[in-house]
Amino acid sequence: MEITSPSFKKNVHKALRDEQLQQAMRHVRSNFIQKRAAAADALPEFEALRDNARDIKNHVLENLDLYLERFESKVTENGGHVHWAATASDARGMVLDICRRVNAKSVTKGKSMISEEMELNGFLEKYGITPVETDLGEYIIQLRGEHPSHIIAPSVHVTMNQVRDDFRKAHTHLPKDRPMDEPESLLKEARAILRQKFMEADVGITGANFLIAETGTSIIVTNEGNGDLTQSLPRVHIVLASLEKVVPTLEDMSQIMRVLARSATGQEMSVYTTLSTGPRRASDPDGPDEYHVILLDNGRSNMLGTEFQDMLRCIRCGACLNHCPVYHAIGGHAYGWVYPGPMGSVLSPALAGIEKTANLPNASTFCGRCEEVCPMRIPLPKMLRHWREKEFEKHLTPPAQRRNLKLWAWFAKRPGLYRTGSRVAMRMLSLMGGSKKRLRKLPFAGAWTEDRDLPAPEGGSFVSQWNAGRRT
Amino acid sequence: MADEIGSRDAILSRIRSQAATKPQAERMADVEARISSHKRGILPAGPRSLIKRVERFTQKAEAAQSTVAQVSPPKLAKAVSEWLREHNLPAEIRIGQDPRLSPLKKSGAKLMTVNSGKADPADITGVSFAECGIAESGTIAMLSGKANPTTLNFVPENHITIVNESDILSHYEELWPRLRRRFGRGKMPRTVNFITGPSRSADIEQTLILGAHGPVRHHIIIVKGA
Numbered sequence: 001m002e003i004t005s006p007s008f009k010k011n012v013h014k015a016l017r018d019e020q021l022q023q024a025m026r027h028v029r030s031n032f033i034q035k036r037a038a039a040a041d042a043l044p045e046f047e048a049l050r051d052n053a054r055d056i057k058n059h060v061l062e063n064l065d066l067y068l069e070r071f072e073s074k075v076t077e078n079g080g081h082v083h084w085a086a087t088a089s090d091a092r093g094m095v096l097d098i099c100r101r102v103n104a105k106s107v108t109k110g111k112s113m114i115s116e117e118m119e120l121n122g123f124l125e126k127y128g129i130t131p132v133e134t135d136l137g138e139y140i141i142q143l144r145g146e147h148p149s150h151i152i153a154p155s156v157h158v159t160m161n162q163v164r165d166d167f168r169k170a171h172t173h174l175p176k177d178r179p180m181d182e183p184e185s186l187l188k189e190a191r192a193i194l195r196q197k198f199m200e201a202d203v204g205i206t207g208a209n210f211l212i213a214e215t216g217t218s219i220i221v222t223n224e225g226n227g228d229l230t231q232s233l234p235r236v237h238i239v240l241a242s243l244e245k246v247v248p249t250l251e252d253m254s255q256i257m258r259v260l261a262r263s264a265t266g267q268e269m270s271v272y273t274t275l276s277t278g279p280r281r282a283s284d285p286d287g288p289d290e291y292h293v294i295l296l297d298n299g300r301s302n303m304l305g306t307e308f309q310d311m312l313r314c315i316r317c318g319a320c321l322n323h324c325p326v327y328h329a330i331g332g333h334a335y336g337w338v339y340p341g342p343m344g345s346v347l348s349p350a351l352a353g354i355e356k357t358a359n360l361p362n363a364s365t366f367c368g369r370c371e372e373v374c375p376m377r378i379p380l381p382k383m384l385r386h387w388r389e390k391e392f393e394k395h396l397t398p399p400a401q402r403r404n405l406k407l408w409a410w411f412a413k414r415p416g417l418y419r420t421g422s423r424v425a426m427r428m429l430s431l432m433g434g435s436k437k438r439l440r441k442l443p444f445a446g447a448w449t450e451d452r453d454l455p456a457p458e459g460g461s462f463v464s465q466w467n468a469g470r471r472t
Numbered sequence: 473m474a475d476e477i478g479s480r481d482a483i484l485s486r487i488r489s490q491a492a493t494k495p496q497a498e499r500m501a502d503v504e505a506r507i508s509s510h511k512r513g514i515l516p517a518g519p520r521s522l523i524k525r526v527e528r529f530t531q532k533a534e535a536a537q538s539t540v541a542q543v544s545p546p547k548l549a550k551a552v553s554e555w556l557r558e559h560n561l562p563a564e565i566r567i568g569q570d571p572r573l574s575p576l577k578k579s580g581a582k583l584m585t586v587n588s589g590k591a592d593p594a595d596i597t598g599v600s601f602a603e604c605g606i607a608e609s610g611t612i613a614m615l616s617g618k619a620n621p622t623t624l625n626f627v628p629e630n631h632i633t634i635v636n637e638s639d640i641l642s643h644y645e646e647l648w649p650r651l652r653r654r655f656g657r658g659k660m661p662r663t664v665n666f667i668t669g670p671s672r673s674a675d676i677e678q679t680l681i682l683g684a685h686g687p688v689r690h691h692i693i694i695v696k697g698a
Contacts, residue, residue: 024677027677027678028678031678043516044516044517045514045515045516045517048514049513049514052513052514056513059506061491062491062492062493062494062499063491063492063499063502063503064487064491065484065487065488065491065492066499066500066503067503068484068487069484070503070507074658078660083476084476084479084480084483085479086479086482086483090479094476134685135675136673136675136676136684137673137675140675140676153674153675153678154675155675155676156678159677160676160677160679163676183676183677183679183681184681186676187673187676187681187683187684188683191683191684191685194685195593195685198685199593213507214507214658215658215659215660216658217660223671223672223673223674223684224671224672224673224684224685224686225626225671225684225685225686225687226684226685226686228622228625228626228665228686229626229627229685229686232622232623232626232663233623243483243487248503248506248507249506249507249510249511249648250510250648250651251510251511251512251513251645251648252511252513254513254643254644254645254648255513255514257644258516265674267536267668268532268536268608268609268668269536269609269611269666269668270668271536271667271668271669271670271671271672271686272665272666272667272668272671272686273665273666273668274663274664274665274666275660275663275664275665275666276662276663277660277661277662277663278662279662280616280662281616281617281661281662283617283618284616284617284618284621284662285568285589285590285618285621286590286591286616286621286622286623287616287622287662287663295483297483297486301483301486301487301490302486302490304486304487304490304491305490305491306490309491
């Protein structure tokens with residue numbers, strides 16, 4: 001997809017004024033947080049499982065080459081094919097080659113964030129192949145010509161009324177006066193339409209939540225069952241996976257599985273966890289004749305051995321998005337590339353370049369909730385800070401901001417002056433806040449107060465409170 | 473088209489030079505040991521006795537919106553046909569060739585139409601025999617093959633899975649040694665499906681609705697004493 005992260009500030013401005021979006025985002029704030037907390041609390045071993053999940057992935061990353069080689073040899077042994085793609089454009093070329101060889105006209109797709117990285121849908125269309133997204137949320141946004149705004153709930157920014165309008169426009173063969181007032185009727189309509197697509201498809205493309213080195217198995221986790229219809233009905237199954245998805249054994253996968261669904265949707269287990277190994281066997285009555293795994297690098301191997309290596313532990317549960325106050329306020333599209341929220345603000349600069357994404361690491365209050373809930377214990381705030389450092393080193397920060405930072409640093413190095421200055425500033429702000437103790441406008445920081453009030457400072461500064469003996 | 477072998481080698485050598493913290497020989501030995509050890513990690517505490525395990529399995533499966541019944545072996549066919557009637561469904565099922573399903577073909581033939589083979593788009597109810605149940609999450613595991621074709625798990629609107637009581641395990645990790653014994657180390661059937669409840673989606677305003685693309689109903693029949 002075209003990257004709009006450079007205009008992040010403009011995107012945010014738009015998002016904050018988008019009433020439909022703001023209405024839709026309310027569901028994220030209330031739903032996901034509660035459900036995850038309940039699921040985590042219900043499992044006494046949850047914290048220990050998080051530690052173990054982290055350790056498994058750390059071990060994998062230190063031996064990633066060997067586990068990938070083993071995975072490849074097992075896939076081949078089972079009659080499947082592994083393709084290594086250095087870039088997104090290599091990977092989509094590989095998909096096209098397979099589709100052309102089998103003369104594919106229609107391709108069904110299970111949910112895959114990598115296919116967004118690859119810009120696969122537009123690419124296939126250009127070559128006369130029709131891609132059909134089958135996850136309900138993905139189907140909705142495909143109709144709308146949009147990209148996912150959340151990594152596990154791609155249409156979270158869309159309201160039911162909008163879905164109804166989209167279905168009316170797209171499904172013109174259905175009676176105009178059909179009942180469409182309940183989400184149930186909309187789901188039924190999509191189910192019937194996509195059933196037909198599943199049956200017609202020549203190739204099914206899925207993502208992968210895990211790859212298992214021991215057996216050459218790829219795994220998808222879904223609630224709808226769309227991934228399974230995608231991969232078991234057509235003649236060809238293509239798996240799109242990034243390098244870091246591999247784990248050593250079935251046991252290791254079982255460990256991480258326990259933290260995945262709980263962190264994502266608050267379920268103990270998603271409805272369907274499907275392990276696929278090679279194409280159908282000679283005696284199998286169903287399943288695909290061909291099984292391909294495309295392993296995509298696209299910048300990930302360059303993260304190894306750097307301060308961003310830990311990011312490769314990510315299992316794409318979405319918990320950091322669900323708990324992020326910035327994500328809640330602006331939704332996923334404002335981030336401007338494939339991966340939104342805290343994980344995206346760390347990953348996007350690594351994959352798409354900090355030059356285009358320099359705004360993203362700043363889109364954080366450093367409240368730390370993302371790290372608190374990350375099942376893989378990825379130190380997201382720390383890595384966001386690393387990116388801010390790089391941003392500054394590369395002179396990507398706007399000149400005014402650099403000047404102000406330098407000014408602040410000058411004061412910070414002179415504690416006496418700093419304290420006096422901040423005392424005066426606090427008193428002034430406090431006076432300006434008036435009886436409501438809020439500032440609706442702030443000189444030199446008009447952008448900050450455009451969408452919110454600044455609470456006027458109350459009480460003493462941190463240092464004065466500390467000196468007064470308030471140390472807890 | 474990219475040179476696939478070239479990019480394979482380039483990716484692997486980049487990983488090797490950036491990630492490896494130990495000598496190659498040591499890493500190879502580590503990886504070999506890790507893969508063959510099948511280390512289990514942390515298993516959540518759960519009931520030990522079979523009775524309690526079946527209870528936990530039932531409670532968890534129901535929490536995931538499956539329905540669960542227990543029957544003795546001779547009543548299996550009747551349990552299936554009664555469930556169909558209760559839900560106003562046609563007395564017709566599709567099954568695979570699993571010998572454990574033969575009661576459905578024999579005594580079931582008088583009660584309902586029994587079709588054999590992989591799923592047909594017109595099928596309304598599929599019946600399959602599960603490899604095992606997993607008590608910790610109320611999950612059932614299905615293996616692909618002609619005994620229980622994978623499409624039966626997804627294509628029909630209703631899915632009935634039958635599981636022997638003694639096959640109800642505590643954790644996912646207990647399934648893997650069974651598969652290694654049956655298929656060989658490092659071998660798997662084409663598909664293993666873990667299924668926990670009927671299909672669902674919350675993609676429209678986060679409202680959970682059952683019956684997205686897979687089955688709308690998921691019924692589990694536990695065969696007692698088997």
